[in-house]
Amino acid sequence: MVPARPATTPQPHDDRLRPRRIAVVGGGPGGLYTAALLKRLAPGREVTVWERGAPDDTFGFGVVLSDETLGGIEHADPVVYEALKRDFVHWDDIDIVHRNTRQTSGGHRFAALGRRRLLEILHDRCHDLGVDLRPRTGAPPPDRLTETHDLVVAADGVRSATREAHRDVFRPHVTAHRCRYIWLAADFAFDAFRFEIAETEHGVMQLHGYPYATDASTVIVEMREEVWRAAGFDALDEAESTARCAKIFADALGGRPLRANKSAWTTFRTVVNERWSHGNLVLLGDAAHTAHFSIGSGTKLAVEDALALAACLQEQPTLGAALAAYEEERRPVVASTQRAAKASLE
Ligand SMILES: Cc1cc2nc3c(=O)[nH]c(=O)nc-3n(C[C@H](O)[C@H](O)[C@H](O)COP(=O)(O)OP(=O)(O)OC[C@H]3O[C@@H](n4cnc5c(N)ncnc54)[C@H](O)[C@@H]3O)c2cc1C
Known part of the structure; x- marks a missing residue:
């Protein structure tokens, strides 16, 4: 397995100012x-984050991170790691449940926490380090940002408008x-990553569940479009869908209810980009790639x-070399994860 970042992850050692405005x-x-x-690596830099949502x-x-990624985080910034560590739940097993039979695969070493808590920790860290955070504010157009800044990081998610502005x-x-x-x-913690398959009169439905706190689990319910329509989910609102899913997967949930949070039925989009950077503009996260x-x-x-x-950016002599090295390092890791995700999705 490729490590999240080699042991040479740089620590702050000077205040190199290139790129200065990010x-x-x-x-x-x-x-x-x-x-x-x-x-953190260069406190003299100006770093601004635009986020159109509220904090x-x-x-x-919940979101999942592996032990391997946590190692990279610990090495790069122990403050973030220590904060995350207090909230993580860990588990090893994957359970697949079908027709009342459970198959368990062990030794996977997962860790998860609430997405909201992760964002709080990262906000606090940005705030303490002096990052200029601009919540509830849409970013200026990418072409303006690339003129006013030395580096523009497009971390604007799966529907990235920055990426779409430079589709060519x-x-x-x-x-x-x-x-x-x-x-x-x-509102309870599964003791494994649980995949449960329900054969209903409308077709196959699947539950994916995993803990993200000692008293909470993420539960994703998934099915083919035609099964979803046949089951009438297209006519149900959020509360009705939530109650219906809890009923269908009552065994997995021990009869407990499910809850929603701006939950809507949607379809997954796999994103692959032929290039990840353009001049001083670089794609990162879901804007660059997704995996089921x-x-x-x-x-x-x-x-x-x-x-x-x-x-x-710390190791390479120029911005161009840094962005090329970033893509070279990440592309094979992402491609391998996307292959695994494709197999899982299928
Ligand atoms: C059902 C589901 C389950 C998932 N389960 C997991 C899981 O178990 N584990 C896991 O690790 N991941 C999971 N993910 C994926 C995870 O949510 C994303 O992959 C992850 O959040 C990517 O981070 P990001 O920072 O690249 O993008 P995002 O988290 O999508 O953040 C992008 C941000 O950009 C903001 N933005 C967009 N445009 C602008 C603009 N013009 N100006 C200002 N702000 C803008 C958006 O408001 C958003 O906050 C799941 C996703 C889904 C949908």
Whole structure:
């Protein structure tokens, strides 16, 4: 397995001012962590993050990181690591449950925490380091930012407008998949990554569940589009869908309810870009690539991108060399994760 970042991850040793003015579009895990690392490595830099949402206005529930990624975080910034460590839940097993039979695969070493808590920790760190955080503010257009800043990091998510503004250069391939899924939560902790398959009168439905706190789990319910329609989910609102999913997966949930948080049925989009940078503009996290949520790696990849970009900017003599090194380092890791995610999705 390729490590999140080699043991040579640079520590702050001087205040190199190149690039000096950095714009980060998007305050998700990828953008915030990049901002914190870049500011920490060179405190004299100006680092600004634009985030159109409010700090606590986040979707979803828990996110998964691996031990390997945590090692990279610990090495790069122990303050963030120590804060994360207090909130992580760890587990080893993957359980697959079908027709009342459970198969367990062990030794996977997962760690998860709430997405909201992760963003709080990263906000606090950015704030303490002096990053200019601009919540509830859309970023200026990318072409303006590339003129006013030495480096523009496009961490604006799967529907990245920055990427789309330069489609001709990045050449994105976006595949929308046919399954519908909804991201929900339950107020108890599964003791494994749980995949449960339900054969209903409308077709096969699947639950993906994993803990993210000692008393909470993420629960994703997924099914093919035609099964979703046949089951009538297209006519149900959020509360009705949530209750219906809890009923279908009552065995897995021990009869407990599910809850929603701006949860909507959606389809997953796999993003692949032929190039990740253009002049002083670079793609990071979901803007650059996505991997199906069933392998729990979207946040992990975004965080690892941030580690790699910060290290390459510190190690390489020019911005061009740094962005080329970043892409060279991350592309094979991302491609391998996307292959695994494709197999999982299928
Ligand atoms: C159902 C589901 C389950 C998932 N499960 C997991 C999991 O178990 N583990 C895991 O690691 N990941 C999971 N993910 C994936 C994870 O949420 C993303 O991969 C991860 O958040 C990527 O981080 P990011 O910073 O690149 O993008 P995002 O978190 O999407 O952040 C992008 C940010 O940019 C902001 N933005 C966009 N445009 C602008 C603009 N013009 N100006 C200002 N702000 C802007 C958005 O508001 C957003 O906050 C899941 C995703 C889904 C949908």
